[in-house]
Amino acid sequence: MIELVSQERCVQCDMCIRVCPTNVFDSGPDGVPVIARQEDCQTCFICEAYCPADALYVAPYADRTEHPDERDLIEKGLLGSWRKTIGWGPGRTRLAAIDTTPFIDRILPRRADP
Amino acid sequence: MLVIGGGPAGAWAAWSAASQGAKVVLADKGYLGSSGATAPGGTNLLYLPPDAELREAAVRKRYRESGYLAEPDWIHRVLDQIYENLQRVESWGYPFRRDENGTPMRDHLQGPEYMRLMRRAVGKAGVKILDQSPALELLADDHGVGGARGICRLDGSEWEVRANAVVVATGGCAFLSKGLGCNVLTGDGYLMAAEVGVELSGMEFSRQYAPSAAFGTVTRGRLLNWATYFAEDGSVLQADGSRAGDFLPLMLSKGPVYAVLDKADTEEKRSILRRSHAIFFLPYDRAGIDPFTQKFPLTLRYEGTVRGTGGIRIVGEDCSTTVGGLYAAGDAATRERVTGAKSGGGAFNASWAICSGTWAGRAAARYALALGGRTGTRALRPAGRSGMPAGADSPAEMDAKALVEAIQQEVFPLSINYFRSEAGLRKSLERLNGLWPYVHGRVPATAQGRVRARETAAMAATARWMYTAALARRETRGMHTLAEYPSADPAQRHRLLVSGLDRIGVRPDPVSLWYEGEPALGQEVRA
Numbered sequence: 307m308i309e310l311v312s313q314e315r316c317v318q319c320d321m322c323i324r325v326c327p328t329n330v331f332d333s334g335p336d337g338v339p340v341i342a343r344q345e346d347c348q349t350c351f352i353c354e355a356y357c358p359a360d361a362l363y364v365a366p367y368a369d370r371t372e373h374p375d376e377r378d379l380i381e382k383g384l385l386g387s388w389r390k391t392i393g394w395g396p397g398r399t400r401l402a403a404i405d406t407t408p409f410i411d412r413i414l415p416r417r418a419d420p
Numbered sequence: 421m422l423v424i425g426g427g428p429a430g431a432w433a434a435w436s437a438a439s440q441g442a443k444v445v446l447a448d449k450g451y452l453g454s455s456g457a458t459a460p461g462g463t464n465l466l467y468l469p470p471d472a473e474l475r476e477a478a479v480r481k482r483y484r485e486s487g488y489l490a491e492p493d494w495i496h497r498v499l500d501q502i503y504e505n506l507q508r509v510e511s512w513g514y515p516f517r518r519d520e521n522g523t524p525m526r527d528h529l530q531g532p533e534y535m536r537l538m539r540r541a542v543g544k545a546g547v548k549i550l551d552q553s554p555a556l557e558l559l560a561d562d563h564g565v566g567g568a569r570g571i572c573r574l575d576g577s578e579w580e581v582r583a584n585a586v587v588v589a590t591g592g593c594a595f596l597s598k599g600l601g602c603n604v605l606t607g608d609g610y611l612m613a614a615e616v617g618v619e620l621s622g623m624e625f626s627r628q629y630a631p632s633a634a635f636g637t638v639t640r641g642r643l644l645n646w647a648t649y650f651a652e653d654g655s656v657l658q659a660d661g662s663r664a665g666d667f668l669p670l671m672l673s674k675g676p677v678y679a680v681l682d683k684a685d686t687e688e689k690r691s692i693l694r695r696s697h698a699i700f701f702l703p704y705d706r707a708g709i710d711p712f713t714q715k716f717p718l719t720l721r722y723e724g725t726v727r728g729t730g731g732i733r734i735v736g737e738d739c740s741t742t743v744g745g746l747y748a749a750g751d752a753a754t755r756e757r758v759t760g761a762k763s764g765g766g767a768f769n770a771s772w773a774i775c776s777g778t779w780a781g782r783a784a785a786r787y788a789l790a791l792g793g794r795t796g797t798r799a800l801r802p803a804g805r806s807g808m809p810a811g812a813d814s815p816a817e818m819d820a821k822a823l824v825e826a827i828q829q830e831v832f833p834l835s836i837n838y839f840r841s842e843a844g845l846r847k848s849l850e851r852l853n854g855l856w857p858y859v860h861g862r863v864p865a866t867a868q869g870r871v872r873a874r875e876t877a878a879m880a881a882t883a884r885w886m887y888t889a890a891l892a893r894r895e896t897r898g899m900h901t902l903a904e905y906p907s908a909d910p911a912q913r914h915r916l917l918v919s920g921l922d923r924i925g926v927r928p929d930p931v932s933l934w935y936e937g938e939p940a941l942g943q944e945v946r947a
Binding site for chain 2: 323324325326327328329343346348349350351352353355356365366367368369370384387388391392394400401402403404405406407408409410413414415417
């Protein structure tokens with residue numbers, strides 16, 4: 307579930323509010339979006355992909371909250387890691403351009419019983 | 421014209437309609453680009469070069485697997501159309517890989533990239549996009565559908581779009597099971613269509629579950645081909661990655677199941693897998709699990725009609741319905757014409773979304789343009805009842821949370837919905853019918869409350885349609901099974917149509933038999 311909107315990193319573009327498929331965010335009083343309906347988060351990570359400031363963190367757990375520490379996430383390189391993986395952002399190679407899916411059946415393990 | 425839904429089918433419908441010169445509005449519950457089952461991850465596609473022999477062989481194979489409920493000419497139409505549309509996707513800037521010979525490999529799309537590109541294409545075509553704006557009900561008169569009404573989730577404002585034609589592309593229904601990207605798919609379009617008198621087809625083909633990490637949401641099974649499966653005590657359940665037959669449902673009914681991707685046994689292989697289905701690894705990386713060397717617990721998440729094949733009945737090659745001005749595309753429509761009784765999961769459904777969207781959009785645009793500027797003068801009535809203020813017949817506020825949980829208790833359990841029996845489904849349907857009056861309670865006033873009330877009604881109706889159809893199909897065909905009837909019955913080689921809300925009707929819909937002389941007709945349908 308969505309766990310963090312970084313006060314420090316957020317540039318108040320409201321992109322997360324616009325893109326969240328399940329309407330988890332509301333505008334906050336100081337302009338930084340707030341997680342208003344955490345239980346509605348479907349853990350799809352797409353808000354992270356669209357956040358230009360790498361200010362969001364979605365924990366991998368579907369049904370429980372984690373309350374991660376922002377500094378810890380930064381140290382582990384997790385803030386913005388999904389956007390980096392799909393290659394969005396300046397100077398990056400899009401994942402689609404290096405997609406190996408068309409080739410993965412070449413390394414399929416052999417089955418005893420095909 | 422109006423397109424309801426902003427996943428792949430809705431995006432293609434809007435683009436296609438705008439290309440015909442129609443003025444198009446697209447309204448999505450979430451955001452065109454991030455909404456739906458495709459956007460967060462990715463999707464395989466049917467991509468066969470225009471080689472007549474190759475395609476005919478593929479069509480015949482699929483026809484057999486469909487339980488003889490598909491239609492070969494429709495499968496051919498999809499193969500033709502998808503080939504054309506994927507070339508277009510590439511011309512718009514999608515960087516498809518090429519193999520060693522320079523042949524483009526257009527059989528997989530990365531979701532975020534694909535849907536961001538579709539948003540650009542739709543915008544460039546001049547479509548007006550309403551994000552965060554779920555449709556709540558259709559508008560109709562005696563001539564058919566003439567628009568829709570909905571609400572903006574961000575500010576609670578209501579919207580109304582009058583349109584000569586409407587394409588419903590709202591996706592299937594996965595009952596908020598938290599499969600990747602699927603929680604926006606709550607059967608809204610089925611309910612809206614049923615309220616204007618359209619039937620649904622194939623709702624019994626809704627028995628599909630997808631594996632994900634027990635703690636997570638990423639329902640991507642393909643990489644489990646590199647897995648070994650273990651029981652709680654560490655004993656090996658399956659060494660070669662195969663999940664054939666009922667393997668996972670059976671094992672998970674007995675206890676926890678763990679997997680480790682130990683068949684990806686070199687750095688090179690691991691790197692290839694990571695760059696194919698990157699989102700598969702996200703939950704494990706963040707939970708501190710190395711899925712190549714450490715066991716992770718699995719669960720099965722119910723995928724409802726998203727990977728099932730049932731949906732709004734379409735009656736024409738243009739994805740028209742029995743109601744004037746109403747068209748259906750993607751998972752909102754029945755996919756039986758191309759996948760019959762077999763799950764369309766993956767390549768077929770994704771390709772169907774693109775093709776049916778293209779056809780529905782084009783036809784709806786032509787219909788709308790032919791009708792001209794009369795829509796403003798029609799005496800249209802809002803059709804929404806269940807889960808709407810107009811349908812409330814009780815002063816007590818509807819408890820959507822409790823109702824959703826009660827519905828999920830009927831459709832999630834493997835014991836009811838996977839290991840289907842007449843006895844089990846009958847009891848479950850009785851309980852679901854018992855819930856139905858409660859979706860007619862007073863609707864909360866907030867935007868979120870109004871949307872969830874409507875979604876709850878749609879899920880309650882969808883579950884009842886599914887089980888009503890499942891009980892009427894007293895045989896085992898494709899993904900549908902009934903313990904009491906373990907084989908296919910040639911006399912039931914028809915589709916099943918359900919209709920109605922308070923009282924649900926069901927009737928057979930005959931399907932022509934193709935390829936006279938196919939061996940063992942009706943016998944090998946569980947292939």
